[in-house]
Amino acid sequence: MDTAFRENLDQYIARLQEVSHLLNGPRSPWPLRIKPDGRALARKSARFFLAYCGLIKFIRRNFSALAQPSFVAVVTVPAHWRLADVEEAAKIIFKDEKLRFCKHPVSKHRRGWEIDATEYLASSKLIVFAERGSTIHEDFELAATISDHLVLATDRHLQAVGRLRGCGAIPADLVHLVAEQPSERLDAIFRMGQPAERAALRLQKQKGNRPPSDETKQLDVSKGFGAASVWAMELKRDLQDWRDGKLDWSEVDKGCLLYGPPGTGKTRFAAALAAECEMHLVATSISKWQSSKDGHLGDMLKAMYRAFANAKENAPCLLFLDEFDSIGDRAKFHSRHADYSTQVVNALLECVDGIEGREGVVVIGACNYPDRIDPALIRSGRLEKHVYFPMPDANARAEILAFHLPSLGEHSSLKEIAARLPGMSGADLERLARNVRRVARKERRDVTIDDLRAKIEPLPILNEGYQFHIAVHEAGHALVAHALKVGKVERVEVFDNVQNFATDTDSHGITVIVHPTPPFKTRWEMLNLIAMHLAGAAAEEVFFKDRSTMASGTSKSDFAKATEVAIEMVTQFGFGTSPYFRPGSVDTNSPSDMWQDHRLRTEVDEILQTQYARARDMLSGLEITLVKFATELARAKQLQGVQLEKLWPGAPTSNETDARKC
Known part of the structure; x- marks a missing residue:
């Protein structure tokens, strides 16, 4: 090989004319005027031909170093290209040389590297192919005499392969779409004798005609999304300071978990945030990794590593991981799939850890149920920032x-x-x-x-009878909250859907309570909270001798909130019949979990029954105040401040106030 390089590079490349024999197939009379090597390779595979072109450019750039009797070349390959495709083209080019190739693993496992660098380095001539953005074995980095990257699927090469395979030209404005496709898709785009333009147009249709950055910038992430908006603006400022050299990357939030109800727009928010911060966006999900190829463990891990490598390659980048709760918790995996799932979590831990040392990459996970995620993934140093993503206001x-x-x-x-x-x-x-x-x-x-x-379904108009019923329910919440000092009652409302409409929650009435944030809670305080949640239904039973569906029916209802607090008391805080500790042992979103645990069901039922009876008894003793409160609320539609002070039990009447003034 050394002699060939010294004599003439073109003579060396001319040896590729034997490629057609290597490909084990007779030449068909395809009317292309090109050297036999290029023609045969292009007809065999579009991706091999493009890899061949990129390698030839690499050889030209590194002519002198490759002419040495001994070398180690570390060559990085774009993340969307399979290393096997590049290696196959390299074997064709260097087929007569005593040269060894290594497909470098994407990541180092906790147990170490899956390759023996010493064995590879025993060869005098070695080329290591690695995904761009991945971590390179320390020994290869030390021994490297050449460090370069392949430029694959350039505009010129794509147009060339289109001509050679009879696929025609690709419109200039669509070439970039083809260039960014995974290498395994290129043979589908450049089918022999079929127009490549048609495939490019389909890619354009899949992606959409409008640039994502233009779309997402219209969504204002600075307001309307609660704590998520606050964090977004902090991140934007920090990123700008980092770009300006005023802030070290270690000071920037590199991991965040967005959690909240489904359908609230977490994915669109992440895209808008990337546009707002002028970052590249890589959006993927656990299910996308799982569906990669055959879904085997190796396929999933490769897809995972590729996503992180792609993010590093395109830094500054926001890597968005949707459905993050589907990764699961290693402590809760069923034995049948525990080994597979545990390895997936371990690999993700490695990837998230690796991000800490990669400047310009911010990882955002989005989920509905954060309690289902392995705690190691969301601890400090990983996705440590947890931001609740609410329903839009x-x-x-x-x-x-x-x-x-x-x-x-x-x-x-x-x-x-x-x-x-x-x-x-x-x-x-x-x-x-x-x-x-x-x-x-x-x-x-x-x-x-x-x-x-x-297209908006009209809300039902609530007559005076319905309004009074709602007022009784809300009065129950307010009176018990005030009596038990659960928090400060700021506002109580009922809606008639004529002049008064709900704007915060989909409900017929609302009691707004500002809850304190003490350093710890007592058992009695938690029982008071449960009693307050159940007080609306209890008030209905006191006055109407019956109760409605207003207290139940959804995961955010009064009964649901009371049940969640009762489960926490028993399983997490030891406030049941035994002071045992089983946090997260019950999925409150899965009714079957609770029903199967008979002991827990019995204890929770006793707490709820006791506190419901307690709230009902309190309101029975305050029935005159309850009726007065509900009557005034139904009339005014909203009570707050001084209006509420006049209605609390023990408040002086208007006559008493006048007498004091006299």
Whole structure:
């Protein structure tokens, strides 16, 4: 090989004319005027040909170093290219040379490297192919005489393979879409004799015609998303300071967990955040890794490593991991799949740990149930920042509607309409906007505000009887909360859906209580909280001798909240019949878990029954105050401040107040 390099590189490359014999197939009379090596290779495989082209450029750049009697070349390959494809092309180029190749693992396991570097380094001529962004074996880094990266699938090479395979040219504005595809897809794009432009157009359709950055910038992440908005703006400032050299990367939040109800727009928020912070976005999920190829453990781990390597390669980058709770908890895996799942969690731990030393990469995990995630993944030093992602408030709902219906973004009635859609998630609002656009599209006109109004199901008008029933329920919550000092009752409301509408929650009434944040809670305080949650239903039973569905029916209902507190008391704080500790032993989102644990079910039932009876007895003794409170609330629709002070038990009457003034 050394002599060939010294004489003439072109003479050396000419030896590739024997490639057609290596490919074990007779030449077909394909009318291409090109040397036999390139023609045969291009006809055999588009990806091999592109890898061949990239390697030839690598050889030209490193001519002198490769001409030495001994060398170690560490060559990084784009993450979306299979190392096996590049190695196959390299074997064709160097087929007569005593040269060894190594496909480098993507990551180092806790038990060490899966390759023996000493064995490979015993060869005088070694080329190591590694995914760009991955960690390189320390011995290879020390021994390397060449460190370079392959430039694959350039515009020129893509157009060349299209001509050689009879696929025609690719439009210039679509070449980049083809270039970013995984190498295993290239043979599908460049099918012999089929137009590559058709495949490129399909790729464009899948991706969408509008650039994601332009779309996501319309969504304002600075407001409407509670603590997530606060964190987003802090991250933006820190990233700018890091870019300006004012802040070390170690001071930037590199991992965050967004958790909250499904459909709230966590994915869209992450995309908007990446655009706001001017970062590249790599969005993936546990299920995408799982569905990679055959879904075997090796396939899943490769997909996982590739995502992290891609993020590092495109830094500054936001790596978004959706469905993060599906990774599971090693302590809770069923024995049948425990080995597979444990290795997946361990690999993810390695990847997240690796991010700490990779400048410019922020990892965001999104989930609905953070308690299902292995604690090691969300501890300090990993995804240590935990931000609750709420259902959108009235302002955020208006912004989401404006995002999906941009022609109505400045309409004066949009905020009013959005305010009357409490409980709707980002996904619900997107579906609503889609239905509105469909109506206008059928009639071949622009969307109007009346189209939006027509698609909103009108709320039921609540007459005076319903309003009083709701007022009794809310009065029960307020009176018990005040009596037991659960927190400060700030506001109590009922809605008639004519002049008064719910804007915060999808409910007929609301009692707003500011709860204290003490350093610890007593058993009695937790029982008081349960009694307060059950007091609405208890008030209905006291006055109407019956209760309605207002206290139950959803995971956020009064009964659900009381049950969750009771389960925590028994399993986490030792406030049951025995002071034992079993945190997370019951999935409160899975009813079967609780029903199967008979001891827990009995203890929780006793707590709930006792506190319900306690709330009912308290309100029975305050029935006159309860009726007075409910009557005033039904009349005024909202009570707060001084209005509430006059209605608490023991408050002086108007006559007594006048007498004191005299």
